[in-house]
């Protein structure tokens with residue numbers, strides 16, 4: 217598994233981007249994600265790929281009885297401990313591939329924009345199922361499969377998008393070829409995993425989850441006013457959001 221957020225150049229560029237008020241996290245991802253969240257009062261919450269801990273802090277301030285944040289990156293966990301109330305939130309520097317080592321149950325498992333870094337989605341969802349109480353929820357966002365699928369041809373410098381009359385047209389390929397993608401994002405060699413829509417949905421269903429809500433990111437007029445390039449969200453969404461309830465424990 218790759219720990220790209222502990223590459224200092226990547227980390228510094230990422231934090232610089234997150235500190236700006238206008239970015240896709242603040243304007244697009246966060247508002248949709250927060251809208252999917254229930255009250256956490258008295259609930260036990262686990263955040264996978266917690267980054268610098270904003271979701272953990274939100275759950276704690278909302279009255280959660282226990283909050284655990286897990287992240288593979290030391291940089292992120294150190295920052296999370298500095299920014300948040302470490303006494304009340306447990307931050308663990310651990311890959312989510314190892315959550316089967318956790319010896320406790322949760323009512324909510326959250327994850328914002330981290331699942332596309334995990335290779336074995338089936339195992340991840342099965343491990344989450346084992347940590348959740350029945351009727352507990354998994355609420356996550358990830359890069360949208362329509363955005364993760366494309367692999368540019370080797371040694372060819374092609375533009376994967378063109379703008380015509382106020383619309384953006386994208387190249388798409390390899391949509392049904394699930395697996396590793398190596399992309400340039402801040403630095404070369406960032407590894408992500410593409411899974412088509414049916415693979416994501418069927419993995420959840422086959423693990424005993426009932427899908428309550430799916431959202432594909434969009435930008436309304438207010439957001440487009442703040443950052444005009446987000447109008448292209450309406451041509452191709454960046455993010456996918458799923459809220460799923462665990463209704464059945466005994467499906468393998």
Ligand SMILES: C[S@@+](CC[C@H](N)C(=O)[O-])C[C@H]1O[C@@H](n2cnc3c(N)ncnc32)[C@H](O)[C@@H]1O
Nearest residue numbers: 221265266267287288289311312328329330333
């Ligand atoms: C795009 S950031 C999102 C951070 C945070 N969830 C937020 O929304 O602010 C992705 C996070 O996932 C973490 N991550 C990536 N792969 C991981 C893995 N295998 N296990 C745990 N965390 C991982 C990264 O270190 C990073 O902090």
